């Protein structure tokens with residue numbers, strides 16, 4: 001029970017950190033930024049990456065560690081798999097912005113860099129997918145989408 005509670009807590013605070021960092025990145029982004037401003041976004045992006053790792057670890061342990069419900073409760077639930085697919089999609093979408101921020105944070109800190117439209121679009125798409133997941137989580141945690149016996 002205590003372990004389950006701790007894992008759920010970790011799962012939730014990771015979600016807060018993910019939403020917080022992604023919204024901050026979006027707010028800090030502008031069409032043109034200095035390399036030092038991009039370096040700041042890269043640091044926020046690192047928090048985002050760390051939070052994604054703790055979220056995934058807590059989620060996987062809740063699923064396969066059987067601290068609460070049996071693993072099959074989730075394994076045989078298509079809504080749970082949809083939730084995982086969206087999480088993977090968000091991860092894939094974040095690759096390009098992350099590489100862009102790291103690459104462009106180096107060099108003369110006062111130099112102006114034009115931010116490609118695709119970076120804005122990918123962050124917006126990540127936010128959109130992120131806001132769908134809690135609804136899927138709420139449904140699957142109540143057994144909606146279960147296809148086992």
Ligand code: HEM
Pocket residue numbers: 011015018055056058059060062063068069074084087130133134137138139140141142
């Ligand atoms: C951005 C990604 C994610 C978000 C926003 C999210 C959100 C949530 C929320 C809101 C709950 C609580 C559901 C409830 O009690 O009503 C939850 C539970 C859970 N999540 Fe996630 N989650 C994410 C990623 C993951 C991943 C990647 C995994 C597994 C690898 C996972 C596994 C679980 C499990 C096993 C539970 C427990 C469900 C239950 O109460 O039976 N989650 N998640």
